[in-house]
Amino acid sequence: MDPQDACRIAIIGLGKVARDRHVDAISRAPGARLAATADPQASLPGIPAFPSLEALLASGTGFDAVALCTPPAIRTRLAAAALAAGKHVLLEKPPGATVAEVTALTHLAHRQHRTLYATWHSRHAPAVEPARARLATRRIRAIRIDWKEDVRHWHPGQDWIWEPGGFGVFDPGINALSILTRILPRPVFVTDAELLLPANRATPIAAHLRFTDTEGLDGRAAFDWRPTGPEDWTIRIETDEGPLAIERGGRRLLEGGLLLLDQPKAEYPAIYSRFTALAGQGASEVDLAPLALVADTFLLSRRHTVEAFH
Template sequence: MTLRVAIVGLGKIARDQHVPSIATVEGVELTAVASRNASLDGVACFSTLDEMLGHADLFEAVALCTPPQGRHELAHAALSAGKHVLLEKPPGATVSEVRPLEALAREKGVSLFATWHSRFAPAVEPARAFLAQSRIRSVRIEWKEDVRKWHPGQEWIWEPGGLGVFDPGINALSILTAILPRPVFLTKSDLSFPENRAAPIAAALAFSDGAGVPVEADFDWRETRGEIWNIMAETDAGSLTVADGGKRMLVDGQVRLDEPDREYAAIYRRFAELAATGGIDVDLSPLQHVADAFLLGRRHVVEAFVES
């Protein structure tokens, strides 16, 4: 049976990833979109979710690709209408607003899927298996990119709830929490805020786990030489690197895996599986780590950020 999906928020991530990925997944079809400022050929187009829900026979599921601020209200409306809901990352602007959505989904007998696209990268599961068989000595994350390239004109990302540099950094945290054999907790957070922005442009974090293994993370939106999306673990079985956002895995510098990005196609296959059974997949640990980074964060004011 085909899962008919409606997208809410036809912005950059929806056009770059969701729309083309849905087209490649058997058993999933895009049938409607709701967007204030955009439309898509070949599907029913609406201005708002409320307007789209007035034509509820067109779809069984809703993918929310809007900014996290205000997403709770949209998710609540879709779930209340009996629709399966997919949440683009992060699943909400706060940790506490997501759990009631999970309870509502169970009440309505529909699926709720809080997606972490980087967890579907090809190197993640092999890295998890490697670390499960190893004694980890230390972990270091370097996650750096150019905000002007990846988030052009997205003013919402600098507002409270937009996460700033944690928008990409949470991808690293989603991989970290998937591959480590034990949970980690934050011990130190240094956040760099441009003097004219409400969200950080860089973050230096330290974590530990129950065994005292140190984990360090360096997130930065000011990298102009190219993307650096790597997680390195020193272990008794060698040095593991999950590179290029999870596309590659190396051990002691030797490539063990190198595959193209098919993360969003895998997300929609998972969504179809959940919808078929009314399953719930909501892990908030990456978002909790971000919340903790703000709780423990020492604020450092840096030069103003001007996009152009």
């Protein structure tokens, strides 16, 4: 593709995920080009930089789309402003703080004839689609999810994740739920939940869920941000044709203990390839199933206070 025809993307919010994932992914995705950034405290060498989306829009800088990498609690206002200005919008996960606000954005994108893309990067992991194909014709009896990582490693100094709308342990936990809702042939729903909240924080540091479907699936998930040793991102599935396991967040796929696949993940370039394709078609893609499961968890949960987290 001629670089002049590439989708010109501005990154809004130049924090850890933007620097670690989005900048490189845009450079590697055919049909995408980084045109600008907007962040009050950060910039990139050689890229036009602005302190805010409003300043970027007022500058006259040419761009076609925004990638919103800010905390979810402020994302809806920014997405609405970008859509109103005629820009396509990519939402880093989770797409917003509530189901209702993302639904409203979907309607706005339709009225503006612009693309709204709610990304679920873990769905692009290499084991996800092969697992989905295998499960399409099997009877699924039970699912166990273990998603445990060290919050200090992945979110150093990020206090926003502990505030209302910051999701707490569901910031990574929703990755597991995004894989789950992609690979299963039927929708699932939460039946019981327990949230563990540090005494000095507003969002959970750990959670335990039970979920099912209309055929009585036995589903359980454990999310935990406290481990400081080996981390675990595993989904184990019992079927009428034997066990299936997705390991390392979607990098590995095992069937009956036999390793079928172990590949490096390239999730974010795949996200941008999908986004530019959608923008070229003027189409949107907003699947709220993972976010709805988190919202329902908060509705149904029993809350327990645990020791303060610092």
